[in-house]
Amino acid sequence: MKRLWNALFGWMLASAMLAACAAGASAADRTIFLTFDDGPLPGTKNVLSVLSEENVPAALFMVGLHVETIPNGRDLLAEAKSMPLVTVGNHSYSHANNRYRRFYGNTQAVVADMLHANQVLGLTPIVHARLPGRDVFRLPTVSREDLSINVAQWEREWLDYELVAEAGFYLYGWDFEWVHSDDGKPVQSVDRLVSEIDHLFQYGRFTQRGKMILLMHDEMFQDQFDGQGKLQSLIQKLKQRGYAFGDIRSYAPSNP
Numbered sequence: 045m046k047r048l049w050n051a052l053f054g055w056m057l058a059s060a061m062l063a064a065c066a067a068g069a070s071a072a073d074r075t076i077f078l079t080f081d082d083g084p085l086p087g088t089k090n091v092l093s094v095l096s097e098e099n100v101p102a103a104l105f106m107v108g109l110h111v112e113t114i115p116n117g118r119d120l121l122a123e124a125k126s127m128p129l130v131t132v133g134n135h136s137y138s139h140a141n142n143r144y145r146r147f148y149g150n151t152q153a154v155v156a157d158m159l160h161a162n163q164v165l166g167l168t169p170i171v172h173a174r175l176p177g178r179d180v181f182r183l184p185t186v187s188r189e190d191l192s193i194n195v196a197q198w199e200r201e202w203l204d205y206e207l208v209a210e211a212g213f214y215l216y217g218w219d220f221e222w223v224h225s226d227d228g229k230p231v232q233s234v235d236r237l238v239s240e241i242d243h244l245f246q247y248g249r250f251t252q253r254g255k256m257i258l259l260m261h262d263e264m265f266q267d268q269f270d271g272q273g274k275l276q277s278l279i280q281k282l283k284q285r286g287y288a289f290g291d292i293r294s295y296a297p298s299n300p
């Protein structure tokens with residue numbers, strides 16, 4: 045009986061170790077890149093305090109105009125820049141004034157707007173950036189078009205992304221979004237979002253294998269939406285499920 049017990053125990057130990065190895069392997073393959081757009085805005089303060097408490101990397105793609113116009117905009121920018129795990133990126137100066145059609149007809153004007161934002165944000169090349177409303181990638185080793193744009197729109201709003209990149213920008217799109225309604229309120233519950241993320245890692249194809257860039261917006265994390273609680277809960281649940289959190293600066297190799 046004792047020998048049987050020893051054999052059984054040994055088998056249990058072996059399978060536990062195997063499971064641990066499998067979990068380790070999959071964690072390395074399952075990396076989430078947290079990205080927050082449009083700050084500084086109400087909500088940015090909560091984002092920064094959760095990131096610092098949970099000690100995870102993230103990219104904040106900021107809007108130059110908001111730095112100048114939002115109360116404490118400059119303080120929030122300075123705080124974000126002081127955090128070693130946070131990358132402050134460029135999300136344009138004007139956010140296209142939310143009139144993309146006009147904005148994206150003129151590459152030179154887009155480049156000028158992006159360079160203006162560099163000045164306000166105090167960024168020097170290479171600058172990690174995301175264009176307003178454009179899910180495109182232009183990195184030394186990754187290039188991808190915005191697949192949500194139809195042909196008519198493409199012809200009307202043709203932008204020379206290469207020229208933007210050559211002005212000193214690494215352009216990042218996204219793989220998945222925590223959606224919000226017009227007033228900024230998050231649409232999916234945290235549990236719903238986590239199950240969508242699980243599903244996508246099982247079946248989805250990301251721009252880079254095993255790496256999901258998650259798009260969120262600072263305004264979703266205002267107190268009125270329990271922003272701090274929701275973001276903290278999301279990060280803790282993803283940690284519990286073995287996901288790793290990636291730094292956008294090491295998202296893709298810089299050299300082909």
Ligand SMILES: [Zn+2]
Nearest residue numbers: 081082176177
């Ligand atoms: Zn935006």
